[in-house]
Amino acid sequence: MMEVKSLLSERTQFMKASDIRELLKWVTEDVISLGGGMPDPSTFPKELADIARDVIATKGSSALQYGKTEGVDELKDELIRFMAKDGIKADRDEIIITTGSQEALDLVGRITIDAGNVVITERPTYLAALQAFKAYRPNIVGIDMDSEGMVMDKLEEAVKKSISDGRRIKFIYVIPTCQNPTGISMSIDRRKHLMELASKYDLLIVEDNPYSYFLFDGIYVPPLKSMDYENRVVYMSTFSKIIAPGIRVGWVVGNRELIRWIAMAKQAVDLHTSTLSQYIALEALRRGIIERNLPRIREVYKVKRDAMLDALAKYMPEQVTWTRPIGGMFVWASVNGVRTEDMLPVAVSKYKVAYVPGKSFYPAEDVHTSMRLNFTYPSVDMIYEGIRRLSNAIRDELKRSGN
Template sequence: MITNLENILSDSAKRMKRSVIRELLKLTQKPEIISFAGGLPAPSTFPIDELKQISSEVLEEDGNAALQYSATEGDSKLRSILTQRYQKHGLTISEDNLVVLTSSQQGLDLAGKIFLNSGDKFICGLPSYLGGLGAFSSYGGIPIGIKFDKYGMRSDLLEATLAELLEKDDLPKFIYVIPDFQNPAGITMPEFRRLEIIAIAKKYNILIIEDSPYRELRFEGIPQKMMYELDASGQVITLGTFSKIFVPGFRIGWVIADEAIIDQFVKAKQSTDLCTSSFVQKIAAKYLEKGLFDKNLKGIIQQYHRKRDVMLEAFEKHMPKGVSWTKPEGGLFLFLNLPENMDAEDLFKIAIQKNVAFVLGSAFHCDGSGKNTMRINFSFVDEKECRIGVERLAESIKTLMSNKCLSL
């Protein structure tokens, strides 16, 4: 083994950090632990039998192409189907505006690769998706966090921050947002706030990266227009994925953007992995073409809706006073707030002993704040485990509260 590995690592490699969530998941592998930590879809939603049949059909009908390299832009049929779906949802796009990716996480990485030099700033939410923060930071991007209110990223603070940065001639490269069922907060940004942020981005001539992995998992409420549709000027880059609404193992995502920006993503992807798997793209295209995707999606929505309701009911029943939480209209997560004087890291140590796990909310805050918060996933565990897990979590919080009182 080379003896000077640390000395020869690139600056990018030195900036990389292990995912807090992935590391936490290692601690939750004991079968007795009920984990609310991962952002995992329920395995019961995976259409295994249908995919067995379709995989055979793809190999039978188009095996040579399925097992060969494909175009960097993606399988033509899949791109066509995805484009038509977005057109029905109000987006004015063609296939030239869409490239298939190896997961939307690749889209975040490529965005960092394309737009960020070391020391460049980008805007994100407080809190914001850890995978996005990690991808951008690995290219030397410096996050500037904007606090949330009940509508998501505060536009007044965004405006003030950009005005201050403009005076220093140090404007960020882009604004990173997750408008629908935000990870980790679970908040959906209403149309008026989306329009405010778009207007500010145009004023300061800054791109918006709209990360949209959960949009189709709406349980209740009114769907909001996508920021890409509201903008319609090429200011917004939208990322989508099948990971949360189909199967994560396929690792299929996509980017939608102005053609000039799409060209940059194609070039960046070519030097990364050449192309996304032809086989899984063709399986996904046939699955969609047969109408099976929408049928399965309805079942996923019903299941997650029920699981969310079970969790909210358990919170109402067991959580002590002083604890609050978001009530998402869809997605996979909610955010729980402890009293200001409590630290979720202290709680985690107690919770693990009581065989329940969550993700520290501070991991999603680029400025180190949010120490009294935690992200809770409701999609993965079954309803019985959910009730037991919430009861364990509530008992852990009561224990921490009791310890705080004794220490005063």
């Protein structure tokens, strides 16, 4: 039996299992989990079974074979049409298909970040993005948000400071629409301001956009990529929430030279994304199944979001505040005087409810009073019951801490 520690690379020492993953290990049947980030399986298109059979039966010699690292050309063509509705223009060689958005995050980090480089993010931000970037040891600078998204004065201040410190900023990572974890959407003015600052300081923006396909309130927010006149936005999205996460297909749009480097990196990482999955996505787009399915997904999730907001209003003590997202999958709740990571074991074991403590969404893990609540996976009944249980856990914790 070998001593494993001595075999590990330095970068491995910096790895950390995500809190979500650890959390999932404790969750038993009787626990209501508001902690995941999973779509409702009832939204998976029924037609996928036939599509998968047809694709294999009629195009198996391509759909089951090795493929190009950049992805299947016909899928890119469908994506070009799909994204045009959001004002995003792209050629084939400005697109690469990835193994979910997670791989896109890793590859962007891999090709750009040297240890000590600055990466700017919203604060809080998506924890798996932090995980992906941190593997390459950047200095992550989080910028506070308000109800309109990242605060631009603070961003400019941070940019200036990085420059005066002689630190290279590699990119600004943002989820402008229904952000994970907060649910906040960046206002149009703020988006314009962000693009101006990026231009002024010659910065790359990485726009992660998994949620803009399900906005519930008729409010339109254009992606940054559609406002990208200087080609400085690397845009990423995924089929995880509009087809199904299990097929692991995402995509990246950006400067063709950057896409070429991403492809070169991807070749060494996994050769290419499942051709079968790509053909399934292609066929789902081609047959109009995604377009037809989206209104239904929106309706299902709108009801669930409304249920969660209603349950929060109904059950939570006054020390709790929360966001009111116009779409997406998450509500972000904060409780003055409670350390949510410390409350979690009690919430799970005694109150039978789970959530993701907010700490891991902060680059420096220095804020402890928040939690991310998912409304897409649990049923409406489970949402009410879950929030009721959570409110009791919070009351208990507030009492214990004397607040």
